[in-house]
Amino acid sequence: MEYHLTLPVVKEDIRKLKIGDIVxxxxxxxxxRDEAHHKMLQKDKTLDFDPSEMALYHCGPLxxxxxxxxxxxxxxxxxxxxxxxxxxEFIKKxxxxxxxxxxxxxxxxxxxxQKYICVYTSYTGGAGALAADKVEEVNGVYWLEELxxxxxxxxxxxxxxxxxxxxxxxxxxxxxxx
Amino acid sequence: xxxxxxxxxxxxxxxxxxxxxxxxxxxxxxxAGQIEKGVAKTQIETILRxxxxxxxxxxxxxxxxxxxxxxxxxxxxxxxxxRIKKWITNAVKKAxxxxxxxxxxVDPLLDKNQGDNTGDYIPYITWDFVDGNQIEIIAFPKGGGxxxxxxxxxxxxxxxxEGVKDFVVEEMIKAGGNPCPPTVVGVGIGGGADLSLxxxxxxxxxxxxxxxxxxxxxxMEKELIARINKSGIGPxxxxxxxxxxxxxxxxxxxxxxxxxxxxxxxxxADRRATMIIHHDxxxxxx
Numbered sequence: 001m002e003y004h005l006t007l008p009v010v011k012e013d014i015r016k017l018k019i020g021d022i023v024x025x026x027x028x029x030x031x032x033r034d035e036a037h038h039k040m041l042q043k044d045k046t047l048d049f050d051p052s053e054m055a056l057y058h059c060g061p062l063x064x065x066x067x068x069x070x071x072x073x074x075x076x077x078x079x080x081x082x083x084x085x086x087x088x089e090f091i092k093k094x095x096x097x098x099x100x101x102x103x104x105x106x107x108x109x110x111x112x113x114q115k116y117i118c119v120y121t122s123y124t125g126g127a128g129a130l131a132a133d134k135v136e137e138v139n140g141v142y143w144l145e146e147l148x149x150x151x152x153x154x155x156x157x158x159x160x161x162x163x164x165x166x167x168x169x170x171x172x173x174x175x176x177x178x
Numbered sequence: 179x180x181x182x183x184x185x186x187x188x189x190x191x192x193x194x195x196x197x198x199x200x201x202x203x204x205x206x207x208x209x210a211g212q213i214e215k216g217v218a219k220t221q222i223e224t225i226l227r228x229x230x231x232x233x234x235x236x237x238x239x240x241x242x243x244x245x246x247x248x249x250x251x252x253x254x255x256x257x258x259x260x261r262i263k264k265w266i267t268n269a270v271k272k273a274x275x276x277x278x279x280x281x282x283x284v285d286p287l288l289d290k291n292q293g294d295n296t297g298d299y300i301p302y303i304t305w306d307f308v309d310g311n312q313i314e315i316i317a318f319p320k321g322g323g324x325x326x327x328x329x330x331x332x333x334x335x336x337x338x339x340e341g342v343k344d345f346v347v348e349e350m351i352k353a354g355g356n357p358c359p360p361t362v363v364g365v366g367i368g369g370g371a372d373l374s375l376x377x378x379x380x381x382x383x384x385x386x387x388x389x390x391x392x393x394x395x396x397x398m399e400k401e402l403i404a405r406i407n408k409s410g411i412g413p414x415x416x417x418x419x420x421x422x423x424x425x426x427x428x429x430x431x432x433x434x435x436x437x438x439x440x441x442x443x444x445x446x447a448d449r450r451a452t453m454i455i456h457h458d459x460x461x462x463x464x
Contacts, residue, residue, distance in 0.1 A: 020217060022217075022220070035289075059241070060241060060242070060280065061241050061280075062238060062241040062243060062278065062279070062280040064278050073237055073238065073241075073278060074232075074237055074238045074239070074240060074241040074243075074280075075241050076228075076240055076241050076242075078242070078323065079322075079323040079326065079356050081356055102323075102355065102358065102414055103323070103354065103355040103356040103357075103358075103414070103415055104354065104355050104356075104415055122355075122414055122415075122416060124220075124221050124224040124225055124228070124413075124414060125240075125323065125355075125358035125414055125445065126225065126228070126239065126240040126242075126321075126358050126445055126446060126447045127224050127225060127227075127228035127239075127240075128228070128232075128238065128239060128240045128241040128242075129228050129231045129232040129235060129237045129238070129239055130224065130227055130228040130231055131228075131241075132237070132241075133231070147291075148281060148284070148290075148291030148293070149280055149281050149291070150280055150281070150282070150291075151291075163220055163224065165217050165220070165221075165414075165416055167416060175217075175416055175417060176354060176355060176415055176416075177354065177409075177410065177411060177415075177417070
């Protein structure tokens with residue numbers, strides 16, 4: 001099946017997705033890699049954005065600032081398995097419904113996807129130029145100075161971002177070979 | 179000799195490597211697209227669309243523009259040998275702003291990003307010296323996701339060459355979708371720990387689809403390709419027939435007690451570009 005989803009999504013939208021489905025997504029996404037996961041899980045202070053309304057994108061984008069405005073140059077997914085040590089806690093704490101990454105994740109995340117109704121989707125690794133063209137707007141950046149460009153949290157609005165493959169669904173299924 | 183011109187040349191070398199995939203890799207990806215079906219085919223199609231867009235818009239095909247890695251072959255009669263490292267380092271800093279490149283050099287102790295793709299030992303340059311009066315520079319930007327799947331095995335010589343092949347196949351299956359398959363795998367056998375890994379990485383410079391001139395090694399490469407692709411891991415680990423585009427093997431003589439096997443993994447974005455600097459400072463990027 002092919003779906004076109006607009007964020008934020010509700011549990012029912014996620015439940016209908018099965019491994020092998022194709023998804024195109026429109027709406028808000030935030031990037032978070034190892035350092036950002038670590039930071040967001042540690043910080044007690046409230047965030048200026050609501051992660052539950054956005055897709056979590058495992059991505060360290062290549063950005064360029066022109067005339068004071070940030071533009072995306074290339075922004076494909078990074079290897080998701082690095083975030084395995086954080087992800088179940090992250091899903092629990094922030095209530096994210098959709099993860100975009102590549103390469104797949106492990107057992108802990110698989111269980112959390114099922115328990116908290118979330119889905120892991122795969123975008124084609126390395127397809128950074130194509131992905132950048134789906135970003136309509138850069139809405140902000142957090143911890144840029146401290147973490148550097150790849151590890152900072154970037155907020156994007158994307159349009160028809162995909163094709164994403166549902167690789168781990170909320171029913172305990174994974175497309176990846178064990 | 180115009181140093182500014184040479185540095186501009188190296189910037190254009192880096193830009194070419196980051197934005198234009200070599201033709202041999204494109205041919206291999208197109209073949210892979212014909213073999214695959216369904217979701218796997220979608221991955222290859224997306225890759226090829228991305229490759230076209232990157233070239234046409236002159237943007238890096240992948241946001242991970244890699245650790246700036248260069249293989250430099252120096253003709254020992256080239257008159258400005260002592261300047262080469264400086265040219266490359268300056269060009270990397272310029273390319274970071276102009277191409278642009280993602281700042282990818284982090285101090286491992288301080289976790290601080292240097293911001294300009296240089297740092298301790300980086301850009302990483304491998305030097306080779308030959309007769310002649312010109313310089314060849316191969317730019318080989320190396321991404322982190324595939325580099326993380328590198329492996330060193332200090333095998334027991336008793337396991338023999340069959341043990342070497344099993345080790346490579348098992349490690350590539352373990353790597354799964356992480357290194358952005360379909361990958362190109364470089365295998366170095368023998369030497370010591372560091373030399374085996376170095377040979378593995380140097381093996382990646384060989385064009386995709388080109389077999390080793392030694393028939394025994396060539397047949398080993400074919401066997402490894404077939405066995406890894408039989409795993410079914412497929413493009414991006416989503417299942418399919420093409421897990422590797424190619425496997426390249428190189429060997430060095432080993433110590434009687436050691437059988438080192440170094441595996442260097444390259445994602446589908448097997449980025450390479452070559453530049454020649456002539457003795458008078460004129461240059462060409464191909």
